[in-house]
Amino acid sequence: MSLEDFFQCFQISCQGATSITTFAVFLCDKIEPALRRAVYEGTAKDIAEDMRGRFPDFQGNRANLEVCILRYLAEQENFEYFKWYLRSPKQFCESYIETRVRNYCLDGSRMLWMFLDSCLDHLYRNILSAVSSSTRAVKDRKDRKDKVSLWLDEFCRQLTEVLSLPRSDLKGIEHQEVTDIEFLSSAMAEALDDLRERLMKELASSDFSSFSRQPHTILAEHFSGCWAQCPFCGAVCTNTMQNHDGDHQVVFHRPQALMGAMWPGTDQLVIDICSSLVTTKLKFTLDNTKLIPYKRYREAGHPYSTWNILPDPSMQAYWKWFVSHFRTQLEALYNGKFQGKGEIPEAWGSFTKQEVLSDLDKYSPCPQKRRNKRCSKIPTAFYDFLHKIKLR
Ligand SMILES: [Zn+2]
Ligand SMILES: [Zn+2]
Ligand SMILES: [Zn+2]
Incomplete structure (x- = not known):
């Protein structure tokens, strides 16, 4: 326990019944870094998954991706890109994926922010529901005096899949005497709301540098x-x-x-x-x-x-x-x-380039019929998009 934590715990104990709010704030301070980490990890996975469902390049296996890259290279007709691809196919492929992810998430439509926001939202709901179910589980335990400790046990247990919030980090506040466990619940809801507001502001200005594991890395792993x-x-x-x-x-x-x-x-x-x-x-x-x-x-x-x-x-x-x-x-x-x-x-x-590209489809491991069907679903927009991409 840090000195600061110790002081806060001491304060919470001294203030008695009025300290429930301080308790909630303390707990939210512990939740904050874990929640932030979970938002970035979850968002990276969400983006990779979304793109695998949405982009024909990423819907199949690596052989399919390679055909898509060859198609892209022919359309660009840039010898420097070819040279890079022929010499360092792995690096080129990773950069291709990264470019696609960046274009998708960081263009004018604020996709990254939408992914972050929706991830924060579902994590926030999970925490909120852990608060109410912990309260429900503990409030009628007239047999126990250590209700707060019980509440924390339940709360951390509920969140094991969601956040990394070790119960042992909360030892300092577990001896708090709280008779009104329902009040604790509403104090937590309020503190969580503040935390959410704060994180939303922070996320609004974040880019890929805030991620410890990049979305494109996760996506590229699928094509290893x-x-x-x-x-x-x-x-x-x-x-x-x-x-x-x-x-x-x-x-x-x-x-x-x-x-x-x-x-x-x-x-x-x-x-x-x-x-x-x-x-x-x-x-x-x-x-x-x-x-x-x-x-x-x-x-x-x-x-x-x-x-x-x-x-x-x-x-x-x-x-x-x-x-x-x-x-x-x-x-x-x-x-x-x-x-x-x-x-x-x-x-x-x-x-002609067109002949060559249809020949590529013929040899493609992803059958031509399927490819055509998919391509007709995402008409010219996809090709316009392809043309817009400029690799580094
Ligand atoms: Zn050979
Ligand atoms: Zn998520
Ligand atoms: Zn081999």
Whole structure:
């Protein structure tokens, strides 16, 4: 017990019957930090849950989110975003989620305040109902003189799921003699009302810096899993478990030029995908010295040995469009050329963005029918919204 608490408890004992109000104020001072913490924790969860229900990006699994991110990237057509996504997919994904949360909560509509207010409101109601049910449980106990102590037992028990308010912190006031337990109840209601007013004013000016656990962190946790990238093309392992057993695997490998791969001894970028190269007699360079056949890529050691690259010639139209659309930027970035073995097929340049995006839907793990239905429910507003988002 702090000296200040001790003094207050002493005061409460000395004042006798008139001290019930002081008692209520003391108890509310104890409730305040716990309530504040509960409001922020609850709000963070509420926001994450609300967004998972409301935004198609967050309604499915990570594979679905990835398709949404690819769609966003194509719509933005900003090479810097692509570069960031290809190199640090996890970081990009987290930042994407954070941006969406910020846009949703901190734009002109005061969403954050609405979430905080409604969370405070339901916690306040819980505390209020704990006050009345504790009073009901104790007031007729004529057999006991330590009614206040009983009342506090009941009050803390009722709130265990709601707030962290240890009964032991309230030892100092438990010996208070209160005959009129109903008066205690109304004094508490009044003190709680003041506390609520005070917190509401405080919350009105708060932003995400007040949260100990950010809403976007909670939302991002839902999309965790393995983030290993294919050592050739950078595609992200699709396993939903972090540190999973067995090899890393992806459904679609990408043209290796995305990561800057070049044919041994040349500056010609590799436009082929890993899953077709593993069926050929072709080789790749390891550490600029050793030549290793794609067929026996595991011999290149870690991280190659931890990947299971199944033969599959199918390449998503998306990456054909991307390579052809950003060829100049890719050549400059990696100091390579789309020439010779790296010559981009003419057909790659004929895809329109719209074709590429519908192709993405076809491959998407979230079935096209479902996606279309969902998208028609949230018509153009969602796409306008997407366009408005600017990542950092
Ligand atoms: Zn809540
Ligand atoms: Zn690959
Ligand atoms: Zn993996």
